[in-house]
Amino acid sequence: MIELVITVSIIAVLAALVYPSYQHAIRKAKRTEARAALLQLMQQQERFYSLHTTYVQFSADATDVEAKQFKWYSGDNPASSTYEIQGKACADSTLTDCVLITATAGGSRVGKGYDDPECQVMSLTSNGAKLPVGEKCW
Numbered sequence: 001m002i003e004l005v006i007t008v009s010i011i012a013v014l015a016a017l018v019y020p021s022y023q024h025a026i027r028k029a030k031r032t033e034a035r036a037a038l039l040q041l042m043q044q045q046e047r048f049y050s051l052h053t054t055y056v057q058f059s060a061d062a063t064d065v066e067a068k069q070f071k072w073y074s075g076d077n078p079a080s081s082t083y084e085i086q087g088k089a090c091a092d093s094t095l096t097d098c099v100l101i102t103a104t105a106g107g108s109r110v111g112k113g114y115d116d117p118e119c120q121v122m123s124l125t126s127n128g129a130k131l132p133v134g135e136k137c138w
Contacts, residue, residue: 027116027118027119030074030082030083030105030111030114030116031116031119031122031136031137033074033075033081033082033083034074034082034083034085034103034105034119034122035122035137035138036074037071037073037074037075037083037085037103038085038101038103038122038123038124039124040071041070041071041085041087041101042099042101042124042126044069044070045070045087045099045101045126046126048066048069049126053096054095054096055087055089055095055096055098055099055126056069056070056087056095056099057087057088057089057095057099058070058072058086058087059072059086059087059088060072060073060084060086060109070087071085072084072085072086073085073109073110074103074110075110078109078110079110081110081111082105082106082110082111082114082116083103083104083105083110083111083122084103084104084106084107084109084110084111085101085102085103085104086101086102086104087099087100087101087102088100088102090125090126090127098125098126098127099125099126100123100124100125100126101123101124101125102121102122102123103121103122103123104120104121105119105120105121118136118137119132119136119137122137122138
């Protein structure tokens with residue numbers, strides 16, 4: 001019986017030490033997924049711009065046919081995604097000049113319960129600006 005208690009105690013201590021590393025690895029993977037989605041959507045926006053000389057505003061609630069061509073979630077489907085994505089005009093600009101694509105962690109449509117305190121919101125503009133600035137998110 002004592003051996004069992006010692007074994008369970010050792011397993012509990014190891015699990016307590018490993019769990020934060022596991023959470024960190026999961027967050028890094030989800031951030032990578034969000035970055036890839038942002039870059040893919042920016043390429044799609046640039047292709048659209050080359051044909052129509054304007055960018056497209058899009059979100060999960062979009063009703064416009066052109067806006068529905070753009071994926072509003074980071075993963076393969078909304079249920080498995082952790083970031084919700086939307087595109088809109090950059091601040092002090094119009095869609096003919098600049099588009100801002102933003103990925104927000106968690107929410108009601110994707111990643112319920114997912115939280116990323118360091119990279120809650122990640123953005124990319126057609127001018128090449130990546131926010132937040134830093135190595136952790138970009």
